[in-house]
Each structure stands twice: as C-alpha cells, then as structure tokens.
Amino acid sequence: MNPLITLRVPATSANLGSGFDAIGMAVSLYNIFKVMELRPEGEYEVEAHGEGCRELSSPKANLVIVAYEETCKRWNVKGPGFSLWCHNIIPLCRGLGSSAGAVVAGVLIAKYLTGYEAGEDELLRAMTVIEGHPDNVAPCYLGGMVVSCWDGQDLRYVNLPALPPEVLCVVAVPDERVKTSDARKALPKEVPFGDAVFNVGRAALLTAAWATGKWDYLKWGMDDKLHQPYRSKLFSGGEVIFSRVEALPECLSVAISGSGPSVIALVKGTTHRVAEAMCRTFTEHGVRSQFFVLDGSAQGARVDISMELKEALEAVNSPAGPSSEISAARAGEQGTANKAGGCR
Numbered sequence: 549m550n551p552l553i554t555l556r557v558p559a560t561s562a563n564l565g566s567g568f569d570a571i572g573m574a575v576s577l578y579n580i581f582k583v584m585e586l587r588p589e590g591e592y593e594v595e596a597h598g599e600g601c602r603e604l605s606s607p608k609a610n611l612v613i614v615a616y617e618e619t620c621k622r623w624n625v626k627g628p629g630f631s632l633w634c635h636n637i638i639p640l641c642r643g644l645g646s647s648a649g650a651v652v653a654g655v656l657i658a659k660y661l662t663g664y665e666a667g668e669d670e671l672l673r674a675m676t677v678i679e680g681h682p683d684n685v686a687p688c689y690l691g692g693m694v695v696s697c698w699d700g701q702d703l704r705y706v707n708l709p710a711l712p713p714e715v716l717c718v719v720a721v722p723d724e725r726v727k728t729s730d731a732r733k734a735l736p737k738e739v740p741f742g743d744a745v746f747n748v749g750r751a752a753l754l755t756a757a758w759a760t761g762k763w764d765y766l767k768w769g770m771d772d773k774l775h776q777p778y779r780s781k782l783f784s785g786g787e788v789i790f791s792r793v794e795a796l797p798e799c800l801s802v803a804i805s806g807s808g809p810s811v812i813a814l815v816k817g818t819t820h821r822v823a824e825a826m827c828r829t830f831t832e833h834g835v836r837s838q839f840f841v842l843d844g845s846a847q848g849a850r851v852d853i854s855m856e857l858k859e860a861l862e863a864v865n866s867p868a869g870p871s872s873e874i875s876a877a878r879a880g881e882q883g884t885a886n887k888a889g890g891c892r
C-alpha cells in the first residue's frame with residue numbers, strides 16, 4: 549500500500565555550547581514517518597522499527613501522535629486518526645533531537661490531514677510550544693544552522709550559512725540515556741552575572757564566526773558556562789571528554805550535543821582520531837558507544853503527499869466514515885496493530 553504522507557526529519561544538535569536554547573543545527577541522520585491510512589478521529593495504530601521501537605509502538609507514548617493531537621487542539625480543528633509507520637534512526641534521549649523530529653512530524657501531519665492554513669511562522673510556533681524551546685525544532689524543520697529566540701508566544705529565527713564540506717560533525721553517542729527533562733532539572737535557578745556575560749560574548753562570537761566562515765574562532769565561540777559545567781556530571785566520562793578531544797589539532801571545537809549525553813565535535817581534516825578519542829573515553833568509563841560522522845548542512849523536514857490523500861480524507865470525513873470493506877482489506881495487507889520489527 550502506498551503511504552498517504554511520507555515525512556523525513558533530520559536529527560539536530562542544539563546549543564553548540566554557548567547558544568543554550570537558541571542555536572541548533574540539522575545533521576545528516578534521519579527518521580522516516582509514513583501515514584499509511586486514515587482512521588476515525590482518535591483511533592491510531594503504530595508500527596515502529598529501529599530505535600526505541602518497543603516503547604514507541606504504543607500510540608499514547610508516541611510523540612508524533614501526541615504532537616498531532618495537541619496541534620489539532622491548538623488550531624481548534626478536528627483531524628482523523630491514522631496508522632503510522634516509523635523507521636527511527638535517531639537515538640532516543642541522547643541529545644540528537646529525537647523528540648523535536650517527532651514533534652515536527654506530528655505538526656506537519658496535522659497541517660496536511662486537517663488542511664489548516666498554517667504558514668512557516670505558525671508551524672514553527674506550534675512546534676516550539678510543544679517542544680518548549682526552539683533550538684531543535686527550528687533546524688529540524690528548516691534545515692541547516694538556525695539561531696532562534698522565543699518569548700513564549702513569538703519566535704524570531706535566522707538561518708546561518710551551511711557548514712562548508714571540509715568541516716564535519718563527529719558525534720559520539722554513549723549507550724546511556726539522559727532525558728532532556730532531567731538534564732534541565734540539573735541546571736541552577738540563577739547563574740553568576742559573570743557567567744552570563746561570558747556566554748553573551750561567546751554566543752555572539754559563535755554566530756559572527758559562523759556567518760563569516762572564521763572556523764578557527766569556534767573554540768572560543770562554543771565555550772559555555774551556563775549548562776555544560778552542570779550537565780557534564782550527568783553522564784559517564786563527561787568531565788574529561790572535552791579536554792581529550794580539544795587537544796587534537798583537527799578538532800575545531802567540542803560541545804555536549806543538545807542536553808547530552810552525546811558529544812559533538814566540529815572537525816576540519818580527518819575525523820578518525822577525534823571519533824576514537826571520544827569513544828575510548830566512554831569505554832574507559834565503562835560505557836559502550838557508537839559514533840557518526842555527519843554533515844552539518846542537512847536539509848530540513850521533507851514531506852511527500854500522495855495523490856490518494858484527498859480521496860482518503862473525503863472518505864474518512866463522509867458521514868458514513870471509511871468503508872468497512874476497505875478498512876478490513878487494508879488491515880489484512882498491513883498486518884496487526886503495533887507490530888514491531890527490527891527492534892533495537
């Protein structure tokens with residue numbers, strides 16, 4: 549059966565050190581979501597593969613569906629239920645924006661299943677309200693490197709130029725999870741004035757250096773005193789990994805990716821020594837890890853709408869609802885609800 553809607557969303561690395569809650573970049577690792585068929589309002593099925601497939605197979609626990617429902621409520625529109633097929637490559641709770649990818653997908657599905665006329669600004673606002681901060685959802689939706697500011701109601705955002713091909717992102721992902729909500733609880737309620745001033749300068753330098761290609765300034769520009777000193781204690785090896793990786797001349801800069809525990813290094817030149825130093829640090833602290841060498845100029849969310857969507861929406865919105873014969877035949881083709889395959 550052809551999907552009615554196919555979405556591809558990139559992973560994102562937020563903060564980049566100094567840009568807490570404001571700066572983020574899309575990287576070339578993608579989740580795929582497919583809306584396979586429509587169902588009556590409030591009825592969902594999920595077939596999840598890959599990362600977290602067991603926990604994400606329950607519609608109630610699946611953030612794509614939660615975000616879809618919240619968006620319909622925000623826009624005060626009724627949307628049909630649907631069966632969702634997902635292939636998740638982005639590791640969960642590792643600081644690579646898995647939740648943002650799910651939120652972006654849920655909001656976009658709401659747009660296409662309800663026909664609500666939301667432009668780019670409203671889509672990004674709806675995504676930010678659900679995620680709580682814009683620095684993952686903005687690059688996930690728009691692609692590339694994005695600077696964004698959110699006051700709880702309005703959002704301003706600017707895309708910076710993409711990383712040049714000679715600068716790559718090495719991301720080491722340890723085999724332990726840190727939920728963003730826990731990583732936020734580890735932050736202090738107040739910070740010394742000097743630390744705030746430190747970060748203003750660093751974040752300004754980061755964006756100016758990025759805009760003008762002064763990559764050698766990243767080591768300064770990505771330095772941070774607002775969150776990394778507190779969060780590096782939350783994962784094994786976090787307190788030593790930076791100094792080891794920064795010592796390598798090919799490493800331009802290193803930061804906790806998002807709320808951690810993954811660590812991202814921007815590298816000019818060969819990547820293997822940086823990847824090896826990161827993974828060795830995790831191994832020495834008793835944690836297995838994997839690494840990815842990623843492109844930091846990834847495209848944002850991509851949506852493909854099938855020709856059959858209009859017809860399917862008309863059928864589900866008709867007073868009789870979807871024909872039970874069609875539903876039965878499609879359920880037979882698709883297999884049982886919540887079927888999980890290729891689980892990791």
Ligand SMILES: Nc1ncnc2c1ncn2[C@@H]1O[C@H](COP(=O)(O)OP(=O)(O)OP(=O)(O)O)[C@@H](O)[C@H]1O
Nearest residue numbers: 611640641642643644645646647650727728806807
């Ligand atoms: N592909 C997905 N489909 C549905 N829900 C997802 C998916 N990926 C993540 N989630 C939800 O998001 C939660 C993880 O969000 P969390 O913000 O803690 O981590 P993260 O987004 O991976 O990291 P960070 O925000 O630091 O980049 C999961 O526990 C799950 O509830």
Ligand SMILES: N[C@@H](CCO)C(=O)O
Nearest residue numbers: 562568569728806807
């Ligand atoms: N800015 C967010 C990104 C992770 O979602 C944080 O660091 O908590």
